[in-house]
Amino acid sequence: MILGKQQRCAPDDVGSNSSSELCATSCNQCIARHVSMCSVLKDSEVSTISEISKCFSLHPKQLVCAEGDQANYLFTIQTGCIRLSKMLSDGRRQIIDFLFPGEFFGLACANGYTCSAETITDVNLCRMPRTQIFEKFIELPVLGQKVLDITRTELQASQDQMLLLGRKSAKEKLCSFLLSMSDKSNPISHVPDGFIYLPMSRSDIADYLGLTIETISRQFTILSKEKIISLEENHYIKIIDEDRMRLIASCA
Amino acid sequence: MILGKQQRCAPDDVGSNSSSELCATSCNQCIARHVSMCSVLKDSEVSTISEISKCFSLHPKQLVCAEGDQANYLFTIQTGCIRLSKMLSDGRRQIIDFLFPGEFFGLACANGYTCSAETITDVNLCRMPRTQIFEKFIELPVLGQKVLDITRTELQASQDQMLLLGRKSAKEKLCSFLLSMSDKSNPISHVPDGFIYLPMSRSDIADYLGLTIETISRQFTILSKEKIISLEENHYIKIIDEDRMRLIASCA
DNA sequence: CGTGCATTTGACCACCTTCAATAAAGGTGG
DNA sequence: CCACCTTTATTGAAGGTGGTCAAATGCACG
Numbered sequence: 348m349i350l351g352k353q354q355r356c357a358p359d360d361v362g363s364n365s366s367s368e369l370c371a372t373s374c375n376q377c378i379a380r381h382v383s384m385c386s387v388l389k390d391s392e393v394s395t396i397s398e399i400s401k402c403f404s405l406h407p408k409q410l411v412c413a414e415g416d417q418a419n420y421l422f423t424i425q426t427g428c429i430r431l432s433k434m435l436s437d438g439r440r441q442i443i444d445f446l447f448p449g450e451f452f453g454l455a456c457a458n459g460y461t462c463s464a465e466t467i468t469d470v471n472l473c474r475m476p477r478t479q480i481f482e483k484f485i486e487l488p489v490l491g492q493k494v495l496d497i498t499r500t501e502l503q504a505s506q507d508q509m510l511l512l513g514r515k516s517a518k519e520k521l522c523s524f525l526l527s528m529s530d531k532s533n534p535i536s537h538v539p540d541g542f543i544y545l546p547m548s549r550s551d552i553a554d555y556l557g558l559t560i561e562t563i564s565r566q567f568t569i570l571s572k573e574k575i576i577s578l579e580e581n582h583y584i585k586i587i588d589e590d591r592m593r594l595i596a597s598c599a
Numbered sequence: 600m601i602l603g604k605q606q607r608c609a610p611d612d613v614g615s616n617s618s619s620e621l622c623a624t625s626c627n628q629c630i631a632r633h634v635s636m637c638s639v640l641k642d643s644e645v646s647t648i649s650e651i652s653k654c655f656s657l658h659p660k661q662l663v664c665a666e667g668d669q670a671n672y673l674f675t676i677q678t679g680c681i682r683l684s685k686m687l688s689d690g691r692r693q694i695i696d697f698l699f700p701g702e703f704f705g706l707a708c709a710n711g712y713t714c715s716a717e718t719i720t721d722v723n724l725c726r727m728p729r730t731q732i733f734e735k736f737i738e739l740p741v742l743g744q745k746v747l748d749i750t751r752t753e754l755q756a757s758q759d760q761m762l763l764l765g766r767k768s769a770k771e772k773l774c775s776f777l778l779s780m781s782d783k784s785n786p787i788s789h790v791p792d793g794f795i796y797l798p799m800s801r802s803d804i805a806d807y808l809g810l811t812i813e814t815i816s817r818q819f820t821i822l823s824k825e826k827i828i829s830l831e832e833n834h835y836i837k838i839i840d841e842d843r844m845r846l847i848a849s850c851a
Numbered sequence: 852c853g854t855g856c857a858t859t860t861g862a863c864c865a866c867c868t869t870c871a872a873t874a875a876a877g878g879t880g881g
Numbered sequence: 882c883c884a885c886c887t888t889t890a891t892t893g894a895a896g897g898t899g900g901t902c903a904a905a906t907g908c909a910c911g
Contacts, residue, residue, distance in 0.1 A: 488743075502757065505758065506713060516898080549857070549859095550857080550858095565859085810867075
């Protein structure tokens with residue numbers, strides 16, 4: 348709809364363009380097997396998921412689905428990072444979440460997707476038809492339970508984010524963000540201890556925190572001058588004083 | 600914890616103080632029977648819920664549960680309005696949601712409640728032990744399904760709220776809020792057509808929209824001067840130009 | 852090595868906040 | 882029922898945080 352000109356890469360037209368690549372991976376070999384909702388399933392049960400799922404390989408900055416598109420699929424991330432976002436008619440954007448391996452999107456929809464999903468890095472994605480996965484919830488109650496659990500946790504995270512967006516200062520926002528990224532992305536990507544890997548651009552961070560890129564940049568500089576972080580090579584920062592960062596993040 | 604001095608009214612000490620009143624209502628007579636998660640249950644199934652639930656009557660401004668308290672119960676609202684909120688250590692508050700009859704809270708918790716819940720009006724509340732209601736999800740799969748559905752919808756709403764908090768102006772925020780309250784509260788409370796009933800204070804609205812009470816008040820005055828709304832008796836406003844309000848809310 | 856995009860930095864400005872005073876509404880006791 | 886007090890809401894003036902606009906710098910990639 349809004350992003351009409353940007354081509355979707357994973358849905359129905361998959362394989363029909365060169366931008367996405369079908370890869371034949373069975374669920375048993377799936378890298379996200381033990382961090383995704385499938386972690387509650389036995390090997391025998393996972394194989395029934397295999398039957399309804401397809402895997403794709405995507406490049407950075409590709410659109411997986413657009414806000415408003417008919418929501419036919421649920422997607423699980425195997426590798427890489429994806430951003431979920433919503434837009435206002437005049438182009439203002441709010442990034443709802445950054446997703447990492449094991450996380451899924453496309454569940455919380457009415458008819459259409461409520462968010463656009465775009466790749467930030469190279470991404471391997473697993474795609475399941477929503478109607479069929481809903482049937483699996485009944486067939487495999489543990490799966491339904493697990494999805495409810497994950498959704499509850501997501502709801503908690505989104506409540507924390509509301510607190511951040513509504514009540515924290517720019518500096519507090521950035522510190523909170525860095526700490527949450529450290530928790531979220533580090534166990535998966537292999538980042539040296541004390542470092543944070545930030546695959547997304549300043550502009551993405553800004554739209555996630557309800558700020559502008561200039562403010563993000565300035566706050567990075569300030570944190571750097573205060574020796575709380577140090578800006579290493581692009582997309583990596585080093586935490587120098589984590590205690591002080593936590594203090595600022597929880598807003599002392 | 601934070602609100603240590605404010606007495607909880609519904610949990611374990613229920614009946615032991617004069618601030619909450621136990622009322623013996625069976626689920627079959629429950630006013631929220633057909634708007635709550637129980638709406639998917641047959642009468643015979645609802646009676647098994649009766650066995651694990653208790654009902655209470657609360658006055659305005661009473662604390663039901665505090666952020667951080669051990670989360671033993673799930674609460675469903677039968678009548679009245681409740682606010683869910685989170686606080687920062689220095690007292691800044693974010694209201695996460697206003698809840699109306701049929702809605703529940705206390706699901707999205709780890710060990711402790713992630714939000715405080717306080718009554719805004721007189722409230723009738725139904726209380727169920729979380730462990731037991733989780734068992735019901737397995738026993739009555741439709742109930743688990745329904746709760747997942749509701750939680751998905753809540754997640755969508757919280758994503759809309761993130762867009763509002765992160766990217767909308769004060770005026771846009773207030774218009775969006777008024778329209779959502781009109782949708783949410785009017786079907787339940789009996790409000791004349793074209794009117795909105797706002798049980799909450801300006802301060803509550805401010806903390807919901809990430810603004811101050813002064814800004815809320817000023818924006819009300821502006822909308823009033825622009826003949827988009829008219830401020831009637833306290834807690835009621837009249838919508839004069841709904842089209843223009845929708846235009847502002849969706850940010851043309 | 853040059854082109855194009857992302858990021859940083861600076862100067863100025865606006866929206867919203869803060870502080871303060873006033874007005875209105877609500878609750879209590881005589 | 883009204884006076885009194887408390888709480889809540891409105892309005893005004895001044896200030897600050899973050900936004901806007903513009904330019905410079907850095908970095909990736911052909």
